[in-house]
Amino acid sequence: MALLRTVGRIGVDAILPPRCGGCGVITETTHAVCADCWAGLRFISAPQCACCGYPFELDDSANIIGGEGVDGRTLCGTCLQKKPAFDCARAALVYDDHSRDYLLRFKHADRTDLTPLLARWLYQCGQGIWDQADLIAPVPLHRRRLLYRRYNQSGLLATKLSKMTGVPWDGLVLGRQRNTRSLGGLGPSSRKREVGGAFAINERRAAQCGLDGARVVLIDDVLTTGATANACARILKQSGALHVSVITVARVVR
Ligand SMILES: [Zn+2]
Numbered sequence: 104m105a106l107l108r109t110v111g112r113i114g115v116d117a118i119l120p121p122r123c124g125g126c127g128v129i130t131e132t133t134h135a136v137c138a139d140c141w142a143g144l145r146f147i148s149a150p151q152c153a154c155c156g157y158p159f160e161l162d163d164s165a166n167i168i169g170g171e172g173v174d175g176r177t178l179c180g181t182c183l184q185k186k187p188a189f190d191c192a193r194a195a196l197v198y199d200d201h202s203r204d205y206l207l208r209f210k211h212a213d214r215t216d217l218t219p220l221l222a223r224w225l226y227q228c229g230q231g232i233w234d235q236a237d238l239i240a241p242v243p244l245h246r247r248r249l250l251y252r253r254y255n256q257s258g259l260l261a262t263k264l265s266k267m268t269g270v271p272w273d274g275l276v277l278g279r280q281r282n283t284r285s286l287g288g289l290g291p292s293s294r295k296r297e298v299g300g301a302f303a304i305n306e307r308r309a310a311q312c313g314l315d316g317a318r319v320v321l322i323d324d325v326l327t328t329g330a331t332a333n334a335c336a337r338i339l340k341q342s343g344a345l346h347v348s349v350i351t352v353a354r355v356v357r
């Protein structure tokens with residue numbers, strides 16, 4: 104069977120050469136992007152806020168001045184002012200025209216073949232988080248949106264990341280009890296209102312996957328104001344989660 108699979112893979116590769124996950128030109132390796140596309144992507148790296156992951160190097164406006172939190176970690180001004188409900192957020196990329204392009208194709212254009220590429224980026228930006236994690240949970244889509252889109256892109260990433268890290272994942276422990284409007288175009292307070300009460304914990308699943316005392320990694324596509332991540336982290340903690348990290352493909356940097 105394994106041999107058959109190998110032969111099958113060689114056959115497919117011979118017919119379909121690996122293509123760039125960005126522009127589609129033929130590349131040497133599978134699940135990669137070409138040099139041009141790579142150059143267009145802005146990966147986030149240290150120094151960054153120890154809590155929300157805000158990259159300090161991009162802060163040319165100087166309107167966010169970091170400082171030391173009570174635990175001695177370097178935090179951005181926003182987190183210093185009010186600590187989010189999640190403990191830590193990391194994103195692979197700055198949300199801009201390039202990263203939005205990948206996410207739109209992944210979400211709306213049936214480009215599920217981008218999963219391994221995006222999962223690798225998430226894996227890398229979650230260094231230091233995976234080895235302590237107990238559970239991976241994707242931010243859920245409402246049933247209606249799931250029917251329309253046919254797959255939850257965060258669920259695909261969670262499955263892949265679970266395979267890469269050995270950390271179990273559960274796509275049902277965190278559910279949506281109410282469909283939210285699209286958050287695009289809404290300000291921070293409207294977003295907060297819109298997602299408030301939108302999520303619910305499936306207590307039976309929570310017991311099964313040992314949510315009580317667990318260190319949870321939430322997976323989502325974009326961190327915008329953090330309203331969704333906060334709402335999810337809050338109810339996960341109400342149901343016993345000890346620590347909640349959020350890992351997204353991209354994050355808005357203002
Ligand atoms: Zn390319």
Ligand SMILES: [Zn+2]
Binds near residue numbers: 156
């Ligand atoms: Zn921060």
